[in-house]
Amino acid sequence: MAPLLVVGLALCLSGTWAVDKGNFKTCEQSAFCKRQRALKPGESPYRALLETMELTNTRLTLQLINDNNKVRLLLELYRLQGNITRVKINELKPLKPRYEVPDVLIREPTTEPLSVLSQDENGVVLSLGVESQRVIISARPFRLDIMEGSDVLMSLNSRGLLAFEHLRMRKDTFSYKVTSTVASVWDNIKRTTKEEEEKVEDGMWEETFKSHTDSKPNGPSAVSLDFSLPGVEHVYGIPEHADTLRLKTTDNGDPYRLYNLDVFQYELYNPMALYGSVPVMVAHSAQRTTGIFWLNAAETWVDISSNTAGKTVFGKMLDYVQGSSETPQTDVRWISESGIIDVFIMLGPTPKDVFSQYASLTGTQSFPPLASLGYHQCRWNYNDQEDVKSVDAGFDEHDIPYDFIWLDIEHTDGKRYFTWDPHKFATPKEMLQGLMDKKRKMVAIVDPHIKVDSNYKIHNEIRTLGFYVKNKDGGDYEGWCWPGSASYPDFTRADMRAWWASMFAYDQYEGTMENLYTWNDMNEPSVFNGPEVTMHKDAMHGSWEHRDIHNLYGLYVQMATAEGLIQRSGGVERPFVLTRAFFAGSQRIGAVWTGDNAAEWDHLKISIPMCLSMGLVGISFCGADIGGFFKSPSTELLVRWYQAGAYQPFYRAHAHLDTPRREPWLFGPENTALIREAVRQRYTFLPYWYQLFYRAHVTGEPVMRPLWVEYPQDLATFALEDEYLIDLLVHPVVEEGARGVTAYLPGKDEVWFDVHTFQKHNGAQNLYIPVTMSSIPVFQRGGSIIPRKLRVRRSSTCMEHDPYTLYVALNLQRTADGELYIDDGHTFNYEKKEFIYRKLTFANKVLSSVNLAPDAKFTTDSWIERIIVLGASKPSKVTLKTFESAC
DSSP states (O other), X not given: OHHHXXXXXXXXXXXXXXXXXXXXXXXXXXXXXXXXXXXXXTOOOEEEEEEEEEEOSSEEEEEEEETTTOOEEEEEEEEETTTEEEEEEEESSOSSOOOOOOSSSSSOOOEEOOXXXXXXXXXXXXXXXXXXXXXXXXXXTTEEEEEETTEEEEEESXXXXXXXXXXXXXGGGOOSOOOOSOHHHHHHHHHGGGGGGSOXXXXXXXXXXXXXXXXXXXXXXXXXXXXXXXXXXXEEEOOOOXXXXXXXXXXXXXXXXXXXXXXXXXOSSSOOOOSOOOOEEEEEOSSOEEEEEEOOOSOEEEEEEETTTTOOHHHHHHHHHHTOOOOOEEEEEEEESSSOEEEEEEOOSSHHHHHHHHHHHHOOOOOOOGGXXXXXXXXTTOOSHHHHHHHHHHHHHTTOOOSEEEEOGGGSBTTBTTOXXXXXXXXXXXXXXXXXXXXOEEEEEOOSOEEOOTTOHHHHXXXXXXXXXXXXXXXXXXXXXXXXXXXXXXXXXXXHHHHHHHTTSTTTSTTOOTTEEEEEOSTTTBOTTSGGGBOOTTOEETTEEHHHHGGGHHHHHXXXXXXXXXXXXXXXXXXXXEESSOOTTGGGTOEEEOOSOBSSHHHHHHHHHHHHHHHHTTOOOEEOOBTXXXXXOOHHHHHHHHHHHTTSSSEEEOOOTTSOOOOTTTTOHHHHHHHHHHHHHHHHTHHHHHHHHHHHHHHOOOSSBOHHHHSTTOGGGTTOOSOEEESEEEOOOOSTTOSEEEEEEOXXXXXXXXXXXXXXXXSSEEEEEEOOTTOOOEEEETTEEEEEOOOOOXXXXXXXXXXXXXXXEOBTTBOEEEEEEEOOSSBGGGGGTOSEEEEEEEETTEEEEEESOTTOOOOOSOOEEEEEEETOOOOSOOOOOOOTTOO
16 A cells, blocks of 8 residues: 555645646546537527426426437426426436435425416416516427516526436447336337437546546436526626636636535635535626526536626726617526436525525524634644643633634544544543633544544444445445545445444543534545545445535535534534535535635635625635635734634634644734734624524525625625625725725715724725724624624633623614524524524614514523614713513
């Protein structure tokens, strides 16, 4: 195994300071992407066979035929509750079943009645039941249009790029002397003779990239469909990419790629795949917001083109003045390597409607423990228990609060997860108890690559139970990762996930306590000696190839881990699990971060659009490594990153093994004071962060969101990505040597108050703000009420019973309102209605509160100590009235 070790280490270390793009495919190097992208628009071979249409109350089925090869597909159309349309396309009679993604939808969606409005030989018109919404299915070529009144909201296959590579038998291994009693199988076998009329290209049955060969036993199986969005110039989402918030056109380069990969120090502003994939795109215009959810877990490429992409701002203004008749349009094409077409079209019409629609399909953001919204201190690696104790003491010495300290892979016994190094971490319970005494917690890493070692209990049990992913020949799949030779549990199996969850029990994971939580890294999965640093596509998960399920793997790992933390507490405690790889639905499990970033100003800047993109597709609990994982930040960059991170959902500092130590007090007293103030600001806002996450958990709305979500008709907000809303408006300082920033304050009837100086500013303006090193430009919107706790202690738990201060920001045009949510901060008891939830209102010079959950019961020792009113003149007197029902 020595040669493999050299390969693995070389790959890991050589990529430390810059990604080697040669390790990752372009579309041209991906056979199915190249093949599909070569198809020309306007030449669709697909025709709808209207005579095959069947309509039940809630489901329409219709056969499509490819006139080139006579292969038939089955189209299914559903109208779903909440203004969603579902379209599924599969082979009518596949040689074998094609993969349909399980476990992502939280339930089978509720359907609503469909009805035929009209039909002739050219097509059929269906009512969607919402106002004047209808679906028009055109027969030749097949096309599907969703209309509202006279407006086309979205068209499918309008460019004729639907493609569905049917499963077939390979000619050089096929014998015509086949007997079968099943007529449909014989039909499929006869169908393969049509291959002689079809072009066979390189990469259809076998593909080599670098030194790795993909055997492709099922042959070509790609699916593709195009969507046209009239009136739309701005589309967002499909994370994860280190790119702008607004997605770019891809006509002159690679499409955006969705394929979970371990990319060392990724490059910025390109469509390369990263650690997670959420196949959801949000389209927005001043008139409407819609969404596309492409439910496919295979490698996927997304092409975007626009008829306004080449126009300058002046050109667009000229069109407006001259009355150009050309309607802006964005065209999107999805291409996946395998599986079926299963797409959910979310018809809005508002941004919040789209968030609700997507949440109804895949769930909302999990409600995290309050402590996890505090500050996290991490590096690869804290050396031993004494190091942990010293760092913990350093925070107290320098009066900087924190909630979690983290341990990376070096804390284990030889990279054997669920273990502790017997010399460096000999008494982990003593270490954990020391943290618990201070009301602090720890996170330890548990990765899904399992060291192949006959003396390792975890490996032996997984092997004995047959729970490892298999290679194409049926043996346990082995790759190279941190422990050396490693195998990978098959997390697609429910019994494997249940076993994994059981390993977090206190009597299994020895040395653990209730204040130890978990981090799942490398779960793309990362395989150092695999193709593109991941698992071979022809590896097997039961009867399915890895190519079918690849983007699901990380979700399943995090799912099993979170379930383990819940089970160990008897179902009482909410888990906290951070994951690097993710998919649609990961939001309902835990947190994500943006991976192996670098100590560079551009990486600080990109953290904003990266997390905004994730929030738009449901994943609110997002953050970036403070200071950058690779390289060493300047003191200015480090301070600015602490300030920016204090106003992002997940707040963790992390650093690479080879970087100098960078605990917050190591950069001189002046910088320590600046970092201390940023972290303390975070802690004063914890009650507010907590209720934002409760709202996200209930509604599906993102915690951190672009300005256009709240100001959907304000064109000036559509491409903004250097500022954002958490109801507060935040414009971090992300430029080196900045002496000022220009923030756009939206809303012509809005007023905004600087949260530090309380200075009032009118909306609908670009405001220049002079900054010093202590500045964090943050504004509270007039008409809002925000709860804070101003007594900052060593951790969030220490602040549990402290009093609240209400910040009431006035807007004379309307009533000021806000909310106050309180529960125990860590259990699932809120599901039993054990919480306080009150609406706060300031109107006619009276501040009042109303119970939003009269059937909920909870008692707290906290009280409202102070009320600060922004934008008011000093009153001559204040009268306080209390009622028994008040919190």
